[in-house]
Amino acid sequence: AILVTVASRQSTVESAFSPRVSRIASLAATLVVLPILLFIAHEHHRLHTNRSTYHPPSDPNFYDEHNASKSKYQPRPMQELYYSQQGIYRTVQDDTQIFFRGINLPAKTPSQPWHLRSTADRTDFYESHRTVSFVDRPFPLAEAAEHFHRLSTLGFNLVRLSVSWEAVMHAGPGVIDTDYLHYLRRLVQIAGKYGLYVLIDPHQDVWSRFTGGDGAPGWTLEAAGFRLDGSLHEAGCAYLHQHLRVGEEQLPTMAWPTNYGRLATATMFTLFFAGDVYAPNITVPDSDGETIQQHLRRHYLTFINATADALKEEINVIGVETMNEPSNGFVAVEDLRDLAMPAPFLSAVSGFDSIRLGSGEAVDVEYYSSPFVFEETVRLNEEQKSCWLKDRDVWQKMGIYEIDKATGDRDLLKPNYFRRQNDDFLERFMVPFFEEIQQVVSSVNARLVTYASPHIDVMNPSTPSAPNALLNPHRRFGWAPHFYDAATLLLKSYSNWFALDIDYKLPVFTPTLISKSFARMLRSVRGTGRGKIHIIVGETGVPFDLTDNEENTKHSMSSSSLDRTINGMETNMLEYVLWNYMPHNTASQGDWWNGEDLSIRSNGNNRGTDAIARPHVYGIHGKGRVLAQSFDMLTSTYNLEVEIDCNKNTGGVPAEASFEIFLPHFHFPLTLMSITPKSGNAKINNTWQKQTIFWTVSDCYDGLTIT
Secondary structure, eight states: OHHHHHHHTHHHHHHHSOHHHHHHHHHHHHHHHHHHHHHHHHHHHHHHTTGGGOOOOSOGGGGOSSOGGGOOOOOOOOOOEEEOTTSOEEETTTOOEEOOEEEEEOOOSOSBSGGGGSTTOOTTTTTTTTTOBOTTOSSOHHHHHHHHHHHHHTTOOEEEEEOOHHHHHTTSTTOOOHHHHHHHHHHHHHHHTTTOEEEEEOOOBSSBGGGTSBSBOTHHHHHHTBOOSTHHHHTTSOOOGGGOOTTSOOOOTTOGGGGGGSHHHHHHHHHHHHHHHHSTTOBOTTSTTOBHHHHHHHHHHHHHHHHHHHTTTOTTEEEEESOSSOBOTTTTOSOTTSBSSSSOOEEEOBHHHHHHHHTTOOEEEEEEEETTEEEEEEEEOTTOOOSBOTTOOHHHHTTSEEEOTTTOOEEESOTTTTOOSSSOHIIIIIHHHHHHHHHHHHHHOTTOEEEEOOOBOTTOOSOOOOOGGGOOTTSOEEEOOBOOOHHHHHHSOOOTTEEEETTTTEEEESHHHHHHHHHHHHHHHHHTTTTTSEEEEEEEOOOSOOTTSOGGGHHHHHHHHHHHHHHHHHHTTOEEEESOOOTTOBTTTBTSSTTOOOOSEETTEEOSHHHHSOOEEEEEESSEEEEEEEEETTTTEEEEEEEEOOOGGGTTOOOOEEEEEEOOTTTOOTTTOOEEESSTTOEEEEEGGGTEEEEEEOSSEEEEEEO
């Protein structure tokens, strides 16, 4: 098309310039266009070469979709681990270094009342907030063996288990649900029987189910002064899927994160992390003068303590995270008149707009059906409902605004109230929180590692480096940032040719440049651990309901997107945990939460297996190191390069090192598999039932190719 355009304009060029000039112009245009066309042709050829070599497993029963217990796979035996001062996990028995490939098990909504398992229903939503139960979430104990066997078969050796504050303490401040903790312990024990380690994830999204997400109990909002009823949604202080009905108004894709910029979520995180700075002397009724920050933090630590204590004897539990995806709330907002989100989406409100809405004022705002796509101007809170209980508006008490007695207008008095000057949120507010959690966890069991999770700053989504306070090897910290393919996740659309670079905040084009961009972004993520503590990407994944694909190609497009992300992880030797495995996912309900559909299992079938069940080094025995490993999903080709510690004092003769490699039959059936080591010194022991090969190496540098 470009060449035709150039040719069509040649006569115009010739009429305006001399033949010599026109020839030079045509040649210059060709020299510019031709490399572009060759690059496009190369990329197209690279992406479509050897697709026909993909083959299904030789034994379909090995990956039985409906009954994993019939599988011939034998899970690895559980081995106790210790955490070295270098931030490495090793087995107590034989000092083998262990690498994790994990899967998230979400439990965001209660099991009882049963209809509240889905965010599409709000019957008794507010009335039942103190009587719900999360027993059997993520799944009943009777089903656990089936699911854990399946996950182990796919190559996972870690589950990141969602345990919400609400699940443990929904009945009231300090009231523990012991039935749930008993269920949790039995679930962890069953996971261990299938070779699965467990990382406890105190999960939350945008604070609570009652602010559009999940996590904190409803009573925390009441303690802060909010009304726990539909007014939060109706006044625009939060956006809840529970207030929408199928066939009526539908929230656009990925609407729930906009709650980070709305009053309820922003206020709760501000009070939780920095309430004593920004809302001093705001106390909780009937708490003996306890400030709201002290009240929330004390009970959160009690929740962490109760959870860690219930699991302290389980050797497959490696650690406890601090909090999933916390937020800085209003802290560090430069000006409350600025938009609260980096891209206008849905009702585009500023921080002060949210405060006005919460106080009971109607506000006219612009509505965007998609990011930057303006639809119309709408009026929020037409009925002028207040989100606060009587005389409990925290920000009015702090003098941020006042109400004009004559007009009823809200006048902003302190637009820069939350601006930070000489410190940042991570060091000032998150580090003390990390240290509090670590003290609680280590007091229960000194073996457990505390994984700090960085906060979500919607204005700066890049992952910050782990603070210095976490790097002391005696403190037993880990670092658990998250990474998602932003364009695919937010747009629910995958393209080989387009992605977003969240570090540079720029679009990236062409598969080669996207691959390099992902590798660089994930190299940056790996660098945030600073080489001193264990780093694991706590969440990564892709949606399976991509909107721009035909029904029969949805999953292959999702697999391609997932493969692109995992390739970036493998390039940087990053351990990661996929989001998610939700066995009750359906085509109509997705993950049963806020319209998301990221589960690798749906309607009784696995999804994305071609990208997920991939070879990788699981363990290293001896002084060996992986230099590089890569997997081509389309050709089922795995390449591994390693080095051994060569002792120069003994003439450069190394000790042997053994690499344990997960080798899934999905891509490598025995009758078609070929293993080619670069040196002649490799010893290979193929354990078919465990989908594992043991490669013993004695050369300083060696490589292996499996096809």
